[in-house]
Amino acid sequence: MLHTRVDKGIVPIIYLEGEVDLDCTETLRWVVSDAVRGSDQAVLDFAGVRFIDSSGAGIFVRLCLDLRAQGVHLRARNLSPAVEDVFRMLKVRELVGESAFIEPQRQN
């Protein structure tokens, strides 16, 4: 089960908590689409993600690329170990580019 919380602001932040798999792809797409309305960037915070599989990684890649085509820059931050492992296995950084990630030292 995936829980989401959105901090609206100049740059909306979508906090994810729980598990990201095939079951939550539609929900996540809807939440992100709603959050970025009127913004040209947004952040997905993965700190609370305990589990992700290739479907979960796939929805992140798809959202990044689709939103980028619409002029919206979606970035990921605070990758939990589970997310980091799967993203590394699937070479997600190569698919969406390093600019889609906020590295820890750059966070405030």
Next chain:
Amino acid sequence: MVETQSIPATLQVYRYDARTDNLRVIVGDAAAPLPPTDLIERAREALQLRSFVCHTVTDYHDVLGDEVCFIPRGERCDIVSIHTNGWRRHHGDHRRSLLDILNDLAAAVARGRLHFLDDAEIATERARGVELLFLDISDSASLAAARYAVEAALQQTRLPSAERKRLVLSVSEATTNMLVHGGGSGCLSLRLLDDRLRVVVSDAGPGLNFFNWIKPRSSDQVSMGYGYKIILENLEQVYLHTNAKGTTLVLDCTFDERLGNHVAHESRQGHRANHLP
């Protein structure tokens, strides 16, 4: 015999046995990528070289070549091919190419991690050991239930946490594949063997035929073709049987030798077969 030109892509696996000089079909019923005599000749070459050999095949109808991999294993040579019928990803498609998938499968066979099984072999393998858990899986909401059930069963063992996580991730990939590509439902069985835990994921779908890879069921399809890559990177032994009546995937997690006896003993003590709805 199925007319290859009418099919977007097909996986074909043959096995040549040098002891009996016999070539047989393990997966697929489409036309062979090469005449059987050529397959045998090249299988013999691979066996002689004791080396993985990959050939590109161009036929009269298809100006784009498909790869056929010859993988020697002892006295046998497995021959793995995906006929893509010229299909290629369009620009911007982030999914993996079919040839990337083929190469993963062929490399896993070469490394001894993946075994394609025929009807008799899969029947034997899926019946081995003691069943600890059985689950029907019919929708995406049951994916998490399957993971929790497997995780709970694994916690009864002394399997290290990292191993448990790898198996649970692989179970998620296998059951997701079942829902997306395997007809939308199926079942999962967790079994205990002497030296390993085994997860058997079965469906009665159309088999691994790549139809919905070429034509995704919707524009929202998130599958990137990485499920098998994750499974094959995380598990030591995987068995695959697939035909037009369904697909069975057997995922094995072998015990560390130091823990093996303890795990097996505790699991037998701690478990009775749980049949959940």
